[in-house]
Amino acid sequence: MPRAGLLDPQGQAVEHALKALEFQGVRDVRVGKSIAVAVEAQDAGAARDAVTAMCQRLLANPVTEDFDVSLEVRA
Amino acid sequence: MRVAVVRFPGSNCEAETAAAVEAAGAEAEIVWHRDASLGGADVVVLPGGFAYGDYLRAGAIARFSPIMSAVVAHARAGGPTLGICNGFQVLCEAGLLPGALMRNVGLRFLSRPVRVRVESTDTPFTSGYSEGAIVTMPIAHGEGRYVADAATLAAVVAGGQIVFRYAGENPNGSLEAIAGVSNPGRNVVGLMPHPERCASPLTGGTDGAGVFHSLMHQPGFAHGGAR
Numbered sequence: 001m002p003r004a005g006l007l008d009p010q011g012q013a014v015e016h017a018l019k020a021l022e023f024q025g026v027r028d029v030r031v032g033k034s035i036a037v038a039v040e041a042q043d044a045g046a047a048r049d050a051v052t053a054m055c056q057r058l059l060a061n062p063v064t065e066d067f068d069v070s071l072e073v074r075a
Numbered sequence: 076m077r078v079a080v081v082r083f084p085g086s087n088c089e090a091e092t093a094a095a096v097e098a099a100g101a102e103a104e105i106v107w108h109r110d111a112s113l114g115g116a117d118v119v120v121l122p123g124g125f126a127y128g129d130y131l132r133a134g135a136i137a138r139f140s141p142i143m144s145a146v147v148a149h150a151r152a153g154g155p156t157l158g159i160c161n162g163f164q165v166l167c168e169a170g171l172l173p174g175a176l177m178r179n180v181g182l183r184f185l186s187r188p189v190r191v192r193v194e195s196t197d198t199p200f201t202s203g204y205s206e207g208a209i210v211t212m213p214i215a216h217g218e219g220r221y222v223a224d225a226a227t228l229a230a231v232v233a234g235g236q237i238v239f240r241y242a243g244e245n246p247n248g249s250l251e252a253i254a255g256v257s258n259p260g261r262n263v264v265g266l267m268p269h270p271e272r273c274a275s276p277l278t279g280g281t282d283g284a285g286v287f288h289s290l291m292h293q294p295g296f297a298h299g300g301a302r
Contacts, residue, residue, distance in 0.1 A: 002177075006222055007248065009182050058139070061132055061168065063175040064222060 001032035001066050035059055044073055076101040076291060079116035081146065081162075083108045083126035083137045088159065088271060092122040095274035099287035108140040118155045118199070118290055119146050121162025123215070123269055133176065133218050134164035143169060155199040155290065156263040160216055163255070163265030172258055172265045173231055174223035176216075180248025184217040188280070190242040191254045191268055195235055198257050200264045203289035209242050210282035212268035219267040221249035221256070234259055239266050 002008045008030045015029040037054065041047035051069050060067040078096045082089045082105050093103035104114060108126075113119060126137035137143075143165075150156040150171050158166035166172040179185060188211050193204040204210070223231065228250055231237060239255035247267075255266030270283025 006177070007180060007220075009178060009180050009248075013182060058135065059131070061135065061175055063167075063224070063227075064177055 001068075002030055003064060003066055006064060032065070044071055047071060047073075076118065076293075077114070077116045078103045078118040078120060078290070079106045079113045080104070080120045080122055081106050081108060081142055082122070083124070083140060083165075085126045085128055086122050086124035086161065088123035088161075088269065092120055092159065092271040095271040095284065095287050096120070096290075098274060099284065100291055101287070106142060108137070108142045110142050111145065113142070113145045113149060116149075117293075118157070119149050121146070121156075121158040121165050122271070123160035123162060126161055126165065129161075129218070132164075132168065133161060134166075134168040137161075137165045138169040147171065150258075150263050153260060153262050155293065157200050157286070158263075158265035159269060159271065160214075160219075160267055163267055164218070166263060166265045171263050172256055173227050173236070174221055174253075174256065176218050176267070177220045177222050178218050179216070179220050179246070184215075185219070185246050186213070186215040187246075188213045188273075189244070189246055189254075189268060191239045192242040194237045194240050195257065195261075197235070198238055198261050198264050198289075199293050200286045200289050201238055202292055203285045210285070211273070211280055212270055212283050213272050214246060214268050215272075216247070216267055219249070220247045221251075221253040221267075223250065231256055236261075238264055239268070 011030040018026045039047050055067045078101050080089045080093045089105050096103035164176050167175050190209050193208045196202050196206045236257045238257050241252045241254050245252045257264045270286040273280035273283040
């Protein structure tokens, strides 16, 4: 997601569009990315560590983006 | 004076950049992104375009191209390194320049001439300009808004690392109206406008030629050939 404090014009455009569609109570919209990585690992912790490292190295730009890792275990 | 112009898959300004380099009297070589070496080049330029389609983020994948090890080594050793537009984005992603480039504030891709002020002539790419000179160069970008966190921005301003600022009108919402910055060592410069597109009277302006002519005045290089 774009870091708080940075202008997100895409989010603003979406907010305006939602208001134009007459949705009520919309206060703020920020638009980010969802990246799905299927990774094989020893366990959930190792998988989370691997993907976190991927975010730090490539998937997110620390100057402009925050990231969050969520995990779904599949056998 | 040998200048390596790197071509990534998706770069589209490398030929024009090489032509501007040669018009200034230097020797240009286009270097493929998978090459391991810069071939002994004195100067490296990362040109404009859409390396890797701007996938993930502009410059995010290109910064890991094989040639970038040599580019980073060259830059860290003090070698003159220039990033134009997409090249500026690659240099920021590679950590060779502070800050980052984000989507233009108006969300539109902007393709038009803009006026920029030369804020610093203390770089290998601007030494031939007068400080404070207002020049006209075209921009062509959708993600040219310069951002940095407060501490970084303060350091850039205090360190005199702003090389170009948009003059009069800030087309994309860049913080401090930054159109170009340098690293603290002043050997790495990135700018969003395209000097190579206004380096010949044939293409509508010559204000950008100074970026390439400035190179020819670097100490240690014989200034030969017609200007």
